[in-house]
Amino acid sequence: MVALARQTLIHEWRRFLPAIIAVGFAGLLQLLQAGLVLGIFGSASVYITSSVADLWVGYPGTQSVNLGRPIDADVEMRLRMDSDVLKVxxxxxxxxxxxxxxxxxxxxxxxxxxxxxxxxxxxxxxxxxxxxxxxxxxxxxxxxxxxxxxxxxxxxxxxxxxxxxxxxxxxxxxxxxxxxxxxxxxxxxxxxxxxxxxxxxxTYLVAKVRDPDQAATVATRLEGATAFGSYAVWTAKQFAHRSQMYWIFDTGAGAGVLFMAGIVFLVGAVITSQTLVAAVIGSIREYATLNALGVGVNALRKVVMEQAFWVGAIGLLGSSVLAGGLFAIAAHFNVPVELSPLAVGTCLLLSMILALASGLAAIRTLRHADPASLLR
Structure with missing residues (x-):
């Protein structure tokens, strides 16, 4: 049955091409949207990520690096007094x-x-x-x-x-x-x-510590002293994450982007499911013939799910290649895009789930694969 699924895709590729394009397009949109979200909101912390400081010292409660308020410069002496701080x-x-x-x-x-x-x-x-x-x-x-x-x-x-x-x-x-x-x-x-x-x-003091892996411990120790005025200490990773989360969730901009991501996934699911269902319906007489020859409905369901998997795999391969080209063009024109392996894996996994879910929707059409339909 697995070989049958692949052979059907090869010989009836025109019938499955719309579904492959739909999955690929949905995957491409998700990759592009993820890249833009990470690139645009990641740029909120460019001051931190483009620097090599391990610690950032600023006004308590600062939500984003661009919202800093002045602190007493004497705090620098407190930092220099710590044996683990190499540079301020x-x-x-x-x-x-x-x-x-x-x-x-x-x-x-x-x-x-x-x-x-x-x-x-x-x-x-x-x-x-x-x-x-x-x-x-x-x-x-x-x-x-x-x-x-x-x-x-x-x-x-x-x-x-x-x-x-x-x-x-x-x-x-x-x-x-x-x-x-x-x-x-x-x-x-x-x-x-x-x-x-x-x-x-x-506005800020930045510091390099002896062991970057102990930056969080040093930050906690430095923040405990209050004799030098009011200040807070964050590791570079904490402050970068804090700045990005502020722009994503507290400014309202992130809510709009997440809403659009949901719309993209929903539209992709509808289009993919409909195109895959149409491809299965187009082969319904062949499925009815197999059923008449003794192939059970469960076996036919496995064929459909195998076809859905290959439709998803081929579509995502194409979307990955196209996304790589578009990201290269975006970088050339200074468009802020950024993708991590986790983001790529998540987008591809979601798109594959979308393809398999569409396969489940297409399975329902197998109830029309009745051998009696061949007599009509």
Whole structure:
């Protein structure tokens, strides 16, 4: 019966092609949607994931990295006093207004003031040592290549941030984030651009610990001290997850995306089930003939389920190849997409379940595979 299922697919491929396309298209939509969700909402934590800091210290209750509030800079001394902390750096966050060389109007930007040294923790994964060195120039900024048009500048152009003159000394990729345009400067430049005087305060402190596997233990120990003011300590993984969950569940944007994912799955289920049912109905006389020759209904059900499995497998193979090509195109045009092996596996598993469920729906049509129907 298994061989019969495969042979039927080979010789009657035109009949099953719509079902294969339906499964493949549903799988493709799920892969693309998962990639966009992970890419877009994952960019909310680009400040953390593109850096090599193990610990982040900020204002208690901060829900996302872009919602940081100043903490007392003296907290840095508390961190340095811990024997497991190897390095500490301030990270200055400034909400600012950008005016480019071309008339694009005011653009809201997020200024990241970082340690511009060659071994700085912030943006270590996306800024080369040569780019970091350029930030030591007064008023120097680095932006994402994909944001040049919206900022109205080219590399080497000058602009103004909060009324202060700056110059674009370099561009990179990987700075784009959810909710705004990122501009990287040195700590000194960021403090000059900050129009809100905060005294001896900074937005975040980032730290590198001796053993990254013990980062959570060190964070708990550091948070227990209150003599240096009010602050909270998170591991990089915790803070990245916290930021992403805020954008997904607390802003309302995630609810809309999850709703659309459900719609995609529902539409895919309906289309796939109907096309597979139509393919089985098209072969109903052949099934009736097999039944007349002594093949039981249970055996015929196994044939249908085997066909559903192969329809799903072929469709998902095609969708995976096509999705790979589309993701490559998206990356070329700086579209934020990201897929983890777990996400890919989940999407493919859901699509296969969809195909098998459609096979179960098609089994119901076998009640028409009555040998008596051959006499009509």
């Amino acid at each position: 750096e301030p990270f200055q966050w400034v909400d600012a207004d950008w005016r480019g060389a071309r008339d694009t109007g005011g653009v809201s930007v997020f200024v990241s003031g970082i340690n511009a040294g060659p071994n700085g923790l912030m943006y270590e994964r996306i800024l080369s040592k040569a780019l970091r060195a350029r930030l030591n120039e007064p008023g120097a900024v680095i932006v994402d290549r994909a944001d040049l048009v919206s900022l109205g500048v080219n590399p080497g152009d000058t602009a103004t941030i909060n009324g202060h003159r700056v110059r674009v000394v370099g561009v990179t990729s990987g700075l784009r984030a959810l909710g705004g345009v990122n501009v990287v400067t040195s700590l000194a430049t960021a403090r000059q651009l900050d129009t809100a005087p905060v005294g001896n305060r900074t």
